[in-house]
Amino acid sequence: FEYKNHKFNLLDTPGHKDFSEDTYRVLTAVDSVIMVIDAAKGIESQTVKLFEICRKQQIPIFTFINKLDRPAKSPIELLDQIEDVLGLHTFPVNWPIESGEFFKGVYDRLKKEVHLFERSVGGIYKAGVSIHSLSDPFFKNLLLENIYKEFVEEIELLDYAHVSFDREKIHSGDLSPVYFGSASNNFGIELLLNGFLDYSAPPKPRQVLSGEILSLTDPSFAAFVFKMQTNMNPMHRDRMVFARVCAGKFQRDLKVFHTRTGKEIRLSSAHSVFGNERETIHESYPGDIIGFITNAEFKIGDTISSNPKIIFKKIPRFAPEIFAYIHNINTSQYKSFRKGLDHLL
Numbered sequence: 001f002e003y004k005n006h007k008f009n010l011l012d013t014p015g016h017k018d019f020s021e022d023t024y025r026v027l028t029a030v031d032s033v034i035m036v037i038d039a040a041k042g043i044e045s046q047t048v049k050l051f052e053i054c055r056k057q058q059i060p061i062f063t064f065i066n067k068l069d070r071p072a073k074s075p076i077e078l079l080d081q082i083e084d085v086l087g088l089h090t091f092p093v094n095w096p097i098e099s100g101e102f103f104k105g106v107y108d109r110l111k112k113e114v115h116l117f118e119r120s121v122g123g124i125y126k127a128g129v130s131i132h133s134l135s136d137p138f139f140k141n142l143l144l145e146n147i148y149k150e151f152v153e154e155i156e157l158l159d160y161a162h163v164s165f166d167r168e169k170i171h172s173g174d175l176s177p178v179y180f181g182s183a184s185n186n187f188g189i190e191l192l193l194n195g196f197l198d199y200s201a202p203p204k205p206r207q208v209l210s211g212e213i214l215s216l217t218d219p220s221f222a223a224f225v226f227k228m229q230t231n232m233n234p235m236h237r238d239r240m241v242f243a244r245v246c247a248g249k250f251q252r253d254l255k256v257f258h259t260r261t262g263k264e265i266r267l268s269s270a271h272s273v274f275g276n277e278r279e280t281i282h283e284s285y286p287g288d289i290i291g292f293i294t295n296a297e298f299k300i301g302d303t304i305s306s307n308p309k310i311i312f313k314k315i316p317r318f319a320p321e322i323f324a325y326i327h328n329i330n331t332s333q334y335k336s337f338r339k340g341l342d343h344l345l
Helices: 017-027 045-056 075-086 137-142 145-161 167-171 189-199 331-344
Strands: 033-038 061-066 089-092 094-097 105-108 113-118 128-132 175-180 222-230 239-247 254-258 263-267 270-274 277-280 289-293 303-305
Touching: 017 045, 017 222, 033 045, 045 075, 061 075, 061 189, 075 089, 075 175, 094 113, 094 145, 094 175, 113 137, 167 175, 175 189, 222 331, 239 270
Parallel strands: 033 061, 061 175, 089 175
Antiparallel strands: 094 105, 105 113, 113 128, 222 239, 222 303, 239 289, 254 263, 254 303, 270 277, 270 289
16 A cells, blocks of 8 residues: 555464464565554464564564553553563653543654544544644643643653664664554554654565675566465466565566576566455566466465576475374365365475
């Protein structure tokens, strides 16, 4: 989607542990991560595993603490948990004004602004927001005197106790900007997007197998496969291959090499995918994700490039976490069974 003259490629990953390997692989294709934490549950076991992958790859992490409109842990407890469990330094960019049924909005610490919100039904519409200063009588009158005093003291404490805001540490994955909000009320998302736009790094150049760094402006188109999915359209039983563009420019009907097999293929049916919706792509640039339908035998980690000498490093594989036997009960369908099993593998 486009936002403020920039293009965002959002790769939404499942949080459930059954899909962990899929999520690990997607992390190889991203430049930054938004870690969503439930304000009532705090950090869950799956988050720890994903964080370890991010830390190894030094991926910048932005944190969004969600569901402040419901009963929640205290913000300080949540920040302490991130630092203790993940060993990740945090900088709360904004700070919640109460929580649960009394949740009124957030205070932007960098811009010194109070953002008050009006609840919207089901997050269908953008939440109504009014902006005030910390000393604005309108804001002060919304809170009980003792709660207002506590809130101001918390803000002052954060200024003294917390680490300073450091862009370089964000880019190296050592410092996480933290945002609070309520996605179901569509509040806090815009502040997160603005912060993500201001403080995240643009797409990074990638290292190839030879050890060289491939420039984003290299004239050769190059991308690597990080995900494949069969039966996205059950009517046609098609197989879509998802690739991250790393260099050059993609244009529809481009001829590229499948570098593992040496075969030349034409990318004539490329799409961007949003849920069940598909949109034909005519051109793409480094940082973009393209999905193309093909019968070629691709594997996770394969490189496609207009220059057959460009080959990206393999995507790391992870030890299996679930073990099962799969039996074919219909022997006459052996070929279909074998083909499906190969796709699954």
